[in-house]
Structures are given as C-alpha cells and as structure tokens.
Amino acid sequence: MGLIAVGGFQHETNTFAPSKADYAAFEDGGGWPPLTFGEDIAPRLAGANIPAAGALAALHAMGHRTVGLVWGAASPSARVTRDAYERIVGEMMARLVQLRDVDGVYLDLHGAMVTEHLDDGEGELLARVGSAVGPRVPVVASLDLHANVTRAMVERSDGLVAYCTYPHVDMAATGKRAARLLDATLNSG
Numbered sequence: 001m002g003l004i005a006v007g008g009f010q011h012e013t014n015t016f017a018p019s020k021a022d023y024a025a026f027e028d029g030g031g032w033p034p035l036t037f038g039e040d041i042a043p044r045l046a047g048a049n050i051p052a053a054g055a056l057a058a059l060h061a062m063g064h065r066t067v068g069l070v071w072g073a074a075s076p077s078a079r080v081t082r083d084a085y086e087r088i089v090g091e092m093m094a095r096l097v098q099l100r101d102v103d104g105v106y107l108d109l110h111g112a113m114v115t116e117h118l119d120d121g122e123g124e125l126l127a128r129v130g131s132a133v134g135p136r137v138p139v140v141a142s143l144d145l146h147a148n149v150t151r152a153m154v155e156r157s158d159g160l161v162a163y164c165t166y167p168h169v170d171m172a173a174t175g176k177r178a179a180r181l182l183d184a185t186l187n188s189g
Contacts (some may be wrong), residue, residue, distance in 0.1 A: 003101055003184055004059050006041065007069030007092050007132075008052045008108030009125060012146065017078035030075030035088070038095065041068035049129055049168075051110035051142035054175030059106070062183050069095045070107040071108065080115040089125055090172055096132050105129055108175065111147020111162070123154050130156050140182040142174045151172030158185055 006025070010032070011021055026035045036044045046051040052071055059066050070092040074080075096102070107129065113121030122141070129139055137141060138158040145163040161178040165172050 001063035001067065002103030003065045003067060003074065003099070004182065005069055005096055005099055005102045005105045006052060006066050006071075006108075007105075008071040008073070009088055009113070009121075010073035010110040010144075011080050011090070011113045011121070012076040012110060013075055013079055013114040013121075017076070017080060020078045020116070021074040021080045021084060023081070025038045025074035025077070026084060026088060027070040029073060032073035032075075033071070035070070035072035036068075037069045037070055037091065040150075041071045042066065045071065045108050047170045050108070051171050051175030051178065052093060052106075054172030055106050055108065055142065055179040056175075057172075057181035058176040059183070062179070064183070067099060067102070069157055073110075080121060082111060082116040085115045085118070085121060089128060093128055093132055093161075094127075101144070102133060102137060104137060104186055105133060106178060106182055107139065107141040109139065109141045109143055111143035111153070111160075112151060120150045120152055123156060126153055126156035138182060138185040140178050142178040142187065144168070146183040158182075
C-alpha cells in the first residue's frame with residue numbers, strides 16, 4: 001500500500017470578529033488539541049471525533065503507511081495572522097518536501113480560513129501542497145459543513161469531503177470517507 005502524508009490546518013474565520021488567530025491560538029488549540037507535529041499527530045488525535053483521527057484509522061486499516069506533517073486548529077475568530085499562517089504552512093511544506101516517495105496527501109481543513117494576506121487560506125495551502133508533490137500525487141481534504149468551497153480549492157485538490165451533520169457528530173466519519181476516496185483514487189490508476 002502507499003505512503004500517505006497527513007496534515008491539518010483548521011480555522012473558521014469570521015472577518016467581523018474583533019480578535020485575530022495568532023500562532024499562540026494554534027499552539028493552545030482553544031478546545032481543540034494543540035498544534036502538533038510529525039509522529040506526534042497520530043497518538044495525539046487517536047480516538048477523537050476529529051477528521052484526521054478518522055482518516056488515520058481508516059488509512060491504517062486499509063494497509064497504508066502514514067507520515068504526519070502538521071496538525072493544528074484554533075477557535076473561530078477573525079483573520080489568521082500572516083505570521084501564524086506562514087509559520088504553520090511553512091512547517092507543513094518543509095516536512096512534505098522531505099518526503100521523496102509520498103503516494104498521496106490527506107488534509108484536515110475547515111474550508112473557511114481567511115488570513116491577513118489571503119482571502120482563501122485553504123486554496124493557497126492546496127496550491128502549495130500540489131506544487132510540492134506534483135500532479136500525479138492525489139490530494140484529498142475533509143471540510144467542515146460550513147466551508148466556503150472556492151474554485152481554487154476544487155481545482156487544486158483531487159477530492160473534498162464535507163461533514164454531513166450539525167452538530168458535527170460525524171467529523172471522524174468524514175475523515176474516514178475522505179481516506180476511502182483517497183484510497184480509491186490511488187487504486188484507480
């Protein structure tokens with residue numbers, strides 16, 4: 001089976017909110033697990049109702065190997081600071097480009113991230129990931145039910161899978177569905 005890079009960067013931005021999400025907000029998590037790197041992602045998220053946890057469990061059950069990139073989330077707020085975005089995405093990209101034999105990428109995203117310098121945080125992240133791995137490596141992401149799906153997100157991914165419920169009781173299940181889509185994409189040639 002394949003080697004799948006797994007990462008996540010979740011933020012639900014409300015551009016009218018008064019306070020921005022800085023790097024410390026992701027380090028803290030604000031009710032989510034704190035910012036986590038590499039091999040620590042799988043054990044930190046194991047068993048949680050979080051998309052990446054469901055994806056990791058499903059990918060392992062299908063026989064895939066996984067390598068953690070970066071996973072982080074912060075409470076909903078105003079825009080993500082440029083510093084936080086570039087530091088987290090920069091770390092994710094640094095880890096991704098070191099992988100020489102990655103077969104696929106799974107990303108746990110929200111779909112409504114706006115930063116100080118980008119109106120479409122996820123679209124830009126997907127573009128950078130795609131540039132790093134090339135067009136032959138599929139990239140699949142899970143999204144929140146409240147995602148603002150953009151043309152860039154669609155064009156720069158091989159699949160987007162959203163929650164079906166509110167309250168979001170199906171977050172881990174959505175990660176599993178995204179993992180199955182990634183597996184099917186890999187197996188289709």
